[in-house]
Amino acid sequence: MIASPPRTVRIGSRKSQLALVQTHWVRDQLQHHYPDRHFDISTMSTQGDKILDVALAKIGDKGLFTKELEVGMLNGDIDFAVHSLKDLPTNLPGGLILGCVTERENPADALVVHESHNDKQLDTLPEGAVVGTSSLRRLAQLRYHYPHLVFKDIRGNLNTRLQKLDDGGYDAIILAVAGLERLGMGDRVHQIIPAEISLHAVGQGALGIECRSSDPDILALLTAIEHRPTALRCYAERAFLRELEGGCQVPIGVNTAFDGDTLTLTGLVASLDGKRLVKDTLSAPSAEAESLGVQLAQSLRNQGAQEILDEILAEIQRDG
Numbered sequence: 614m615i616a617s618p619p620r621t622v623r624i625g626s627r628k629s630q631l632a633l634v635q636t637h638w639v640r641d642q643l644q645h646h647y648p649d650r651h652f653d654i655s656t657m658s659t660q661g662d663k664i665l666d667v668a669l670a671k672i673g674d675k676g677l678f679t680k681e682l683e684v685g686m687l688n689g690d691i692d693f694a695v696h697s698l699k700d701l702p703t704n705l706p707g708g709l710i711l712g713c714v715t716e717r718e719n720p721a722d723a724l725v726v727h728e729s730h731n732d733k734q735l736d737t738l739p740e741g742a743v744v745g746t747s748s749l750r751r752l753a754q755l756r757y758h759y760p761h762l763v764f765k766d767i768r769g770n771l772n773t774r775l776q777k778l779d780d781g782g783y784d785a786i787i788l789a790v791a792g793l794e795r796l797g798m799g800d801r802v803h804q805i806i807p808a809e810i811s812l813h814a815v816g817q818g819a820l821g822i823e824c825r826s827s828d829p830d831i832l833a834l835l836t837a838i839e840h841r842p843t844a845l846r847c848y849a850e851r852a853f854l855r856e857l858e859g860g861c862q863v864p865i866g867v868n869t870a871f872d873g874d875t876l877t878l879t880g881l882v883a884s885l886d887g888k889r890l891v892k893d894t895l896s897a898p899s900a901e902a903e904s905l906g907v908q909l910a911q912s913l914r915n916q917g918a919q920e921i922l923d924e925i926l927a928e929i930q931r932d933g
């Protein structure tokens with residue numbers, strides 16, 4: 614009997630420039646490991662790509678950038694989807710799993726400045742300088758440290774945001790280092806924001822591949838590009854977020870590091886006015902990554918994080 618040739622692997626991606634760069638990178642890696650397999654990319658627009666004028670935190674749907682791709686996987690139109698891991702909800706629809714996490718790039722945030730501030734850093738931006746971000750996490754932590762700065766929403770893809778900055782609508786904006794670097798715009802990173810000032814988002818800087826839990830062929834292929842230390846760090850971070858989050862974007866930041874097999878997780882919950890920060894650090898062996906995240910979440914709750922989360926949820930619902 615002649616075995617039938619292996620099926621073509623269909624990869625799903627959002628259409629944004631960043632998403633396509635990430636998906637092509639994954640495709641190229643897999644093609645290198647499996648020269649005889651055929652890989653195809655299909656692109657889809659997600660809700661998050663269509664709604665560009667509303668602050669993300671107010672849309673409130675956690676699957677903003679993933680839902681259409683998930684329907685595609687459950688229908689069998691595509692076999693897996695490549696996401697920025699930080700955009701992948703911590704609870705996935707039944708039948709789908711986080712099948713693979715790739716090696717993380719720099720997970721920090723960057724300050725990007727208007728040319729008139731080329732000689733400044735976060736510490737030296739003048740009173741009243743307008744800083745663009747739509748991330749409640751960035752907003753709350755930066756307000757805490759720099760109450761004299763003014764924060765203003767900014768939406769759109771990376772190029773749109775950089776254009777709005779260069780056109781003078783903002784004195785500075787905050788973006789992920791990893792996104793700028795992947796798009797070949799690493800030269801726009803003016804200052805890497807230190808973890809002591811602002812903790813990064815859960816999963817930031819890593820790619821997450823979502824696939825059907827019942828698809829051993831795809832799961833086996835993906836092991837070739839899995840980066841275990843990144844995966845363990847992100848499991849801890851995602852367990853922390855899953856344990857804390859309501860149904861909306863809240864100011865939650867993390868940092869993780871390995872020392873031998875010991876994983877250390879720092880987590881933070883901040884109030885929107887930047888007046889209160891609840892922050893703590895715990896360590897555990899890497900095999901206990903998920904329970905480390907859960908434990909840290911419980912510890913922050915006991916230190917006042919729950920009141921902050923309840924207030925934010927009420928505020929977002931009130932503002933509709």
Ligand code: DPM
Pocket residue numbers: 669697698699700746747748749750751767768787788789791792814816817818819
């Ligand atoms: C999520 C947030 C943002 C993105 C919220 C946060 C930033 C939104 C904004 C969950 N997704 O980080 O607190 O600043 O208005 C996003 C970016 C990347 C993936 C761009 C960015 C690239 C970096 C990566 C948008 N998603 O954060 O500057 O892959 O980690």
